[in-house]
Every structure is written in structure tokens, then in C-alpha cells.
Amino acid sequence: MTTGPAAGAPVVQAQGLVKRFETTTALDGMTFEIGAGELFGFIGPDGGGKTTLFRILVTLLVPDAGSARVLGCDVVRDLWALRPRLGYMPGRFSLYPDLSVEENLGFFASVFGTTIAREYDRIAPIYSQLEPFKARRAGALSGGMKQKLALCCALVHRPEILFLDEPTTGVDALSRREFWELLGRLRSTGLTIVVSTPYMDEARRCDRVALVQRGRLMAIDTPEAIAAAFDRPLLALRVGERYRAIRALRDYENTNTVYPFGDVLHFTDRRTDASPETIARDAEAYLRGAGIEAVTAKPIPATIEDAFMARMGADDDAPGERGAA
Amino acid sequence: MSDEVAIHASGLTRTFGAFTAVDHISFDVGAGEVFGFLGANGAGKTTAIRMLTGLLAPSAGEATVAGHDVYRETEAIKRDIGYMSQRFSLYDDLTVRENIRLYGGIYDLTDATIRERTQRILSRLGLQHVENTLVHAIPLGWKQKLALSVALLHEPRIVFLDEPTSGVDPITRRQFWELIYEASHGGTTVLVTTHYMDEAEYCDRVSIMVAGRIAAIGTPAELERTHGVESIDELFVQLARNDPNARGAAGGGGAAA
Numbered sequence: 001m002t003t004g005p006a007a008g009a010p011v012v013q014a015q016g017l018v019k020r021f022e023t024t025t026a027l028d029g030m031t032f033e034i035g036a037g038e039l040f041g042f043i044g045p046d047g048g049g050k051t052t053l054f055r056i057l058v059t060l061l062v063p064d065a066g067s068a069r070v071l072g073c074d075v076v077r078d079l080w081a082l083r084p085r086l087g088y089m090p091g092r093f094s095l096y097p098d099l100s101v102e103e104n105l106g107f108f109a110s111v112f113g114t115t116i117a118r119e120y121d122r123i124a125p126i127y128s129q130l131e132p133f134k135a136r137r138a139g140a141l142s143g144g145m146k147q148k149l150a151l152c153c154a155l156v157h158r159p160e161i162l163f164l165d166e167p168t169t170g171v172d173a174l175s176r177r178e179f180w181e182l183l184g185r186l187r188s189t190g191l192t193i194v195v196s197t198p199y200m201d202e203a204r205r206c207d208r209v210a211l212v213q214r215g216r217l218m219a220i221d222t223p224e225a226i227a228a229a230f231d232r233p234l235l236a237l238r239v240g241e242r243y244r245a246i247r248a249l250r251d252y253e254n255t256n257t258v259y260p261f262g263d264v265l266h267f268t269d270r271r272t273d274a275s276p277e278t279i280a281r282d283a284e285a286y287l288r289g290a291g292i293e294a295v296t297a298k299p300i301p302a303t304i305e306d307a308f309m310a311r312m313g314a315d316d317d318a319p320g321e322r323g324a325a
Numbered sequence: 326m327s328d329e330v331a332i333h334a335s336g337l338t339r340t341f342g343a344f345t346a347v348d349h350i351s352f353d354v355g356a357g358e359v360f361g362f363l364g365a366n367g368a369g370k371t372t373a374i375r376m377l378t379g380l381l382a383p384s385a386g387e388a389t390v391a392g393h394d395v396y397r398e399t400e401a402i403k404r405d406i407g408y409m410s411q412r413f414s415l416y417d418d419l420t421v422r423e424n425i426r427l428y429g430g431i432y433d434l435t436d437a438t439i440r441e442r443t444q445r446i447l448s449r450l451g452l453q454h455v456e457n458t459l460v461h462a463i464p465l466g467w468k469q470k471l472a473l474s475v476a477l478l479h480e481p482r483i484v485f486l487d488e489p490t491s492g493v494d495p496i497t498r499r500q501f502w503e504l505i506y507e508a509s510h511g512g513t514t515v516l517v518t519t520h521y522m523d524e525a526e527y528c529d530r531v532s533i534m535v536a537g538r539i540a541a542i543g544t545p546a547e548l549e550r551t552h553g554v555e556s557i558d559e560l561f562v563q564l565a566r567n568d569p570n571a572r573g574a575a576g577g578g579g580a581a582a
Contacts, residue, residue: 044494045465045466045492045493045494045495045497046465046492046493047464047465048494142365142366142367143366143367144365144366169491169492170366170411170488170491170520171366171520172364172365172366172520172561172565173365173520173522173558173561173562173565174365174561174562174565174566175365175366176520177562198491198492198493199521200495201523213494242506242527243503243506243509243510246503246506259496259499260499260502260503260527261523262523262526262556263526263545263546263556305495308495309495309496312494312495312496313496
């Protein structure tokens with residue numbers, strides 16, 4: 001596991017965090033640092049431990065082993081000092097559906113001893129988009145607007161660090177994009193933002209990311225460095241019939257992995273000493289020989305998702321049929 | 326894929342009070358096709374799917390699913406379709422085997438058929454070692470693959486998949502799509518919704534709903550060409566930006582996720 005340098009002084013320091021629930025180990029020893037002003041992403045599928053980790057960092061859950069400091073405060077001992085200084089947006093929609101947009105926000109402000117008016121400048125970039133609907137019940141908002149309201153509620157007491165647990169899960173592609181644009185704007189104000197997501201394509205929006213899988217961090221680095229660490233030539237195969245091509249490549253002696261990827265197939269070769277050109281030529285020839293038409297193969301740079309899958313595949317006890325499956 | 330039509334909708338409409346959730350949509354899905362049914366939250370997808378699965382009567386227009394009318398033949402529709410969603414498909418407090426048995430019973434399969442198909446599913450998914458494990462104790466990715474297999478258990482002509490891969494790891498997501506392709510090659514029609522725009526590219530054809538209407542429909546390559554975009558993601562964002570409903574609040578029936 002590589003650990004890139006944190007951008008500023010560390011505002012989150014976690015050391016060997018472990019959390020078990022009955023027979024499940026949700027966190028299996030997580031160690032990392034997050035720098036001041038970073039937009040830091042925990043990327044990985046459901047069930048990897050992201051939510052458990054966030055709940056520990058925001059003082060809602062106590063770890064079984066290890067320790068964590070946020071803004072210099074121990075998350076177990078100093079919870080009352082830490083609570084008002086952090087903002088937390090849980091993954092599950094947790095506002096009051098029967099209160100209006102304005103009432104929800106006013107409530108969260110009052111809990112922290114403030115008012116919407118006093119904090120308006122902090123939340124304005126987001127709240128301005130909600131204001132036309134401020135009298136509407138929160139329960140009647142669309143998914144994207146609910147997320148924005150929840151973000152406002154997490155920000156209204158001017159936290160120094162913001163934890164967002166899967167803010168874009170189940171939200172459509174446009175709302176996700178708009179949400180990340182908002183986070184980019186908040187980041188430019190100097191706020192430290194810690195976010196989790198199952199969507200690999202969102203990694204590139206982060207300064208640094210940690211890849212989370214079954215309670216462990218598989219890598220921590222900039223998205224570029226994680227993608228660049230992909231250690232084999234990767235080919236994009238454009239083919240007439242994807243399903244037949246995948247089936248055919250399963251029987252190809254040189255196949256290491258083959259995955260559908262957008263409108264192409266991503267292919268890696270078993271041979272470690274062959275050049276990308278040789279691999280491309282051989283794969284093309286093989287597919288043509290198997291009766292697949294319109295084949296072009298070209299070497300491409302790996303994405304975070306390729307890197308994630310490679311690391312999952314390398315993990316010995318990963319579930320299910322793997323690798324070439 | 327044959328020329329046979331699995332789903333036919335013409336002017337299909339549903340209103341809730343003054344709000345029109347689905348506004349005169351017309352489209353056909355061919356037998357064996359993998360059809361991506363895309364749209365922003367609140368654009369009307371869920372309402373359309375509820376009409377096509379016989380759960381909600383349309384306000385106007387017509388539709389047939391597996392040849393059955395959506396007004397009069399809803400029971401016949403339910404027998405001929407399978408359905409799975411991200412939110413609910415399997416019973417957490419039943420074992421893997423019990424879930425398969427339950428759905429087999431619901432669809433009136435004989436004991437011998439259920440036994441045979443149970444073996445087939447367990448071996449295809451490599452789940453023999455957890456056949457007697459409660460579903461809540463198995464990983465999400467296995468659950469979702471099992472849920473799809475259960476939705477296909479009675480060999481329906483059409484299967485509706487509502488965000489089936491949400492939150493699933495990237496390898497399992499791709500294995501799931503291979504199961505979809507397999508079903509499609511076996512002649513099953515697949516209608517699937519997703520927020521992963523790379524998955525839109527895996528479909529034979531996609532439609533994109535905006536404000537209750539179908540704003541674009543075609544093969545991914547065709548749509549990219551005619552709209553001058555690089556990807557379905559780009560086209561989706563372009564079209565969804567024009568949706569007044571999805572931008573603000575979901576209306577009466579628009580299911581807000």
C-alpha cells in the first residue's frame with residue numbers, strides 16, 4: 001500500500017482502526033492521514049466498511065481497537081469538543097420529511113445555536129438553489145435536491161471539516177455531477193472534505209483517494225498515481241459483438257482479464273514480456289480467427305476502476321468467480 | 326434478437342392530480358433485446374415501469390407486455406415477467422436455497438423443476454457452499470446475482486431490473502452484466518435502469534426520459550453520432566439539464582430516490 005503525502009498538516013489521523021459486529025469484521029485495521037484543505041475520497045463498493053469508518057470519525061461509534069484524531073481531538077475521549085467542529089452528512093436521508101426545506105435547515109442551525117440568516121454566506125452557493133422550494137416538504141424533493149438540502153444542514157454551523165457518506169449514491173448522473181461541482185467550490189474555500197462513494201469515476205474529482213475493500217485500504221494516493229500504478233499493458237478492444245468476443249476471449253490462452261468497459265472491452269494479457277503492440281496484434285488476430293468482426297485493439301492508459309479491479313483480483317480471498325470471470 | 330415485440334407502448338400516460346408523471350411515451354422493445362431505460366430521478370421511469378409490470382393503471386394510451394394488455398391482463402403480465410430491484414428482491418431471513426424454493430412455489434413450478442433449477446443456479450453462481458446460509462449474511466454482490474437468477478427462475482419472457490448493480494463492486498457489476506447478456510442470448514428481453522452511465526453503453530438500445538417524455542431513443546452508438554457527443558453520460562447530462570421537474574421537486578408520483 002502506498003501512502004502519498006497529505007496536502008497540509010494532518011487534520012485526520014487514523015491508526016489501526018478495527019471494528020467488529022458479531023462475526024463480521026467491518027474495519028480490519030485502517031491507517032491513514034488526511035491533510036487540511038484536502039478533498040479526500042474513500043472509494044469502494046457497499047459493505048467495504050466506509051460507513052463504519054465515517055461513524056467512528058464523527059464520534060458516533062467507538063472502535064474496538066486503534067485510534068483516530070480529527071482536528072487534533074481524539075474521537076472517543078474528546079467527542080464533545082469535536083462534535084460542533086465537524087459536519088456530517090449520513091448516507092441514508094436523515095432529514096425530517098414532514099418539515100419544509102426551510103424548517104429543516106432552521107432546525108439544524110438552532111441545534112448548534114445559530115440561525116440561517118447568520119450563516120447565510122456559508123450556505124448561499126447551495127441554499128440559493130433550494131430557496132425557490134423552501135416551503136416544500138423535504139420528503140417531496142427529488143433525490144438530487146434532498147442531497148443538497150442535507151449538505152446545507154451539514155454546513156450550517158460552519159464546521160472545519162465535512163464528512164459526506166455516499167452523498168451521490170442512487171442519484172442520477174446529472175445530479176451527481178452538480179453535487180461534485182458544489183464540493184469543488186466548497187473545497188476552494190479551504191474546507192477539508194472527506195467523502196465516500198461507490199462510483200469509481202468520481203475518484204478523479206478528489207485530491208487523494210483511498211480504495212476500500214472488505215474493511216481494508218488497498219491503496220492511498222492521488223487518483224492519477226493509483227491509475228498509473230496499473231502494472232500491465234491495457235488494451236481497449238472495439239468489437240462488433242461484445243458478448244461473443246468476451247466468450248471467445250475466455251478461451252484465449254493469453255487472456256489475463258477481460259471486462260466490458262463502456263463501449264469497449266478492457267483486456268490484459270497473461271504474458272508479462274510482450275509489448276503492447278504484440279499483445280494488440282495477437283488479440284486482434286485471435287478474435288478474427290474466432291469469427292468476431294470489426295476488431296480494433298489499442299493500448300490505453302488505465303482508469304481508477306481498472307486499478308481497483310486489478311487490486312481486488314490480486315486479493316486472495318475476494319468473493320465469487322474472479323479474475324477472468 | 327428476433328423481430329418479435331416484447332414490449333409495446335403507444336402514447337402511454339399517467340397523471341397524478343395535476344402532475345403528468347409519464348407523458349405520452351411510445352416505444353417498442355424487441356424480444357431478446359437489452360434495453361436501457363434511463364432518466365434523471367423524478368423523470369418518470371419508475372411510474373412507467375409500474376405501468377408496464379401491471380402494478381399501476383395508465384391514465385391514457387396503450388401498452389402490451391409479452392402480448393398482454395396493461396389494463397386488462399395484469400395477472401398474465403405478472404406470470405410472464407421477472408422483476409428485481411436494488412432495494413428488495415430476496416428475503417434476508419431465508420437461506421439462499423429457501424429463497425429459490427419460495428419463488429419457485431410462487432410461480433407454480435413443480436418440485437422437480439425447482440430442484441433442478443436450484444442446482445443450476447447454485448453451480449452457475451458458485452454458491453453451493455452458502456446454499457444454507459441466510460441471505461443477509463452473504464455479500465451484496467452475490468445477493469444481486471442470486472436475485473437476478475431468482476427473477477429468471479420461472480423463465481419469464483421479460484425481466485425488469487431496477488438499478489440492479491447499485492453499490493456493487495466493479496468486478497461483480499461486470500459479472501452481473503454477463504448474466505444479463507446470457508439471459509438475452511437465451512431469448513429473454515431485459516429492461517434495465519441504472520445510474521452507471523458506462524452500463525448504458527452495454528445495452529442494445531437505450532431511451533432517456535426527461536420530464537415524463539422520451540427525449541432520446543436508439544443504440545448508444547447511434548445516439549452518440551446523431552447528438553454529436555462522446556458518451557451516453559454526456560448526452561444524459563445535456564438532456565437532463567432541460568428537465569424542470571427533475572431539477573426541482575419530484576411530483577406526486579415521481580418516485581424520489
